[in-house]
Amino acid sequence: MKCLTNEQIQRFIDREMPSLQPEQFQHFISCPSCRALYNEQKLLAQSIKKQINSVAKLPERIPEFQIPASITHTAPRVKRFPLWAKMAALLIPACFVWKMTMKPDKLNEKEFKPTAESIRMYEMCNSVDANTAFQENMIITTVTDANGKVVKCGTN
């Protein structure tokens, strides 16, 4: 089996997944050069970590957090319009739009002027219930002579 790569060794050093496969681990145990590389690379990694950390600086103290000026300045600007003003700003245009859209309907209602004839037709249609059986609707039959006198009268 081939020797382990630097990358595989590095993952093994850091105990990071995916770590060594069983056969790789078997090779690692039996191969002196891989074990030497492991030890050497582990020291290298530690040394470089340490060297990079040696250039790092620590703060002398943790300063008090300053709330950004952009937040403290914008806050009063938001409060400049009170709630009633915002409500009015919404309601006035809303009412105006509502009035504009409702007007044509009211004009149409005023123009509705049915004739006497159409009213009579409407009442006649409503007086006969189309849903009741024909027999239940009483029909009165009258026969008159030439002078208008009733000669014969009968129901159904």
Place this chain on the structure above:
Amino acid sequence: MEQFNDIYKQHYTSIYRLVSKFRLNSHEAEDIVQDVFVKLYLQFNSGNQVQYPKTWLYKVAVNVCINTVSRRKETESIESVSQLEFGTSDSLETNIDQNEREEIIRSALLKLKEHERLVVILYSEGLSYKEIAEVSGIKFTSVSQNLSRALEKLRPLLKKHYYEMLNQ
């Protein structure tokens, strides 16, 4: 905002240490750390949830540092960059050796590709590969490759100090 104050106290030092590893002077570092926490404050202020504050802070800090360094590269010469060192250490003890050593390490890091440098800096912070991937935006599977390459490149550049360490 109590939660924010806890995070601030808990992570201020580690973010400061991370930022100082980039080529910045102490004033720049302080401003960047402040800027990073302002960004977090704005997140909290707008009601956004920050699930992992540590990785979030590292991520933002790294981006601000990279932007600051690259912006400076465009506008200023290399000479002026070398003057931008932390002035606190030599005021305490005039240790030329320490400054020289720092310069060697910083210039060795500069010889790496940007993502390799970033991985090795985050590695020195003790972050796991998963955290390194999240902070740097590099694929999790590529972290070990970038890290071993960076260490290999740094080996000859930092060899002298490496053997010094071995003898200690």
